[in-house]
Amino acid sequence: DGGITQSPKYLFRKEGQNVTLSCEQNLNHDAMYWYRQDPGQGLRLIYYSQIVNDFQKGDIAEGYSVSREKKESFPLTVTSAQKNPTAFYLCASSITLFVERGYGYTFGSGTRLTVV
């Protein structure tokens, strides 16, 4: 079955270390997204990518970096510059960045990152 795989499900890191969260999709979707969830807040967009080798900052990109070297993969690195990295991270994809065809997003199951 096609879908999005995020790994690992739980991740623990020491403060000051960079950490990379994996997101892989086999849906042949062009667009991919990273969201962050904190208690009591809606999902907030970190970065998104419309095509390979291209990506744009979302609303809260500071302290994060991404790459899109393959269509299937959109890893997110949480750097030591991110002040509050402990959160739940969701990856998503969509057929196209444009929504006029009425397609929703497909989400992964998320990675819970805890920095101690």
Added chain:
Amino acid sequence: ILNVEQSPQSLHVQEGDSTNFTCSFPSSNFYALHWYRWETAKSPEALFVMTLNGDEKKKGRISATLNTKEGYSYLYIKGSQPEDSATYLCALILTGGGNKLTFGTGTQLKVEL
């Protein structure tokens, strides 16, 4: 940043009750509205994508309406079942906003036997 408001924040209903939630947004520059269902320990799942004022969508016992002029969408669940228990998320795309979704904080629904 666009403000997407959802109400109520949480809701407890009895099995068989019908219920509805609201998603409110600034009505200008509207492009599309999404509804998602997010069950505990699962991935959010797309329910509806709505783009036209007056749009109505239906999937089984769940339906949604959209009023872009006044800036709201309603999600209705008829005859709630325990399996409907989930967080329901509303998200919007604004024109000129780069085609990215901005999410509300969600309505958490608990259906009790």
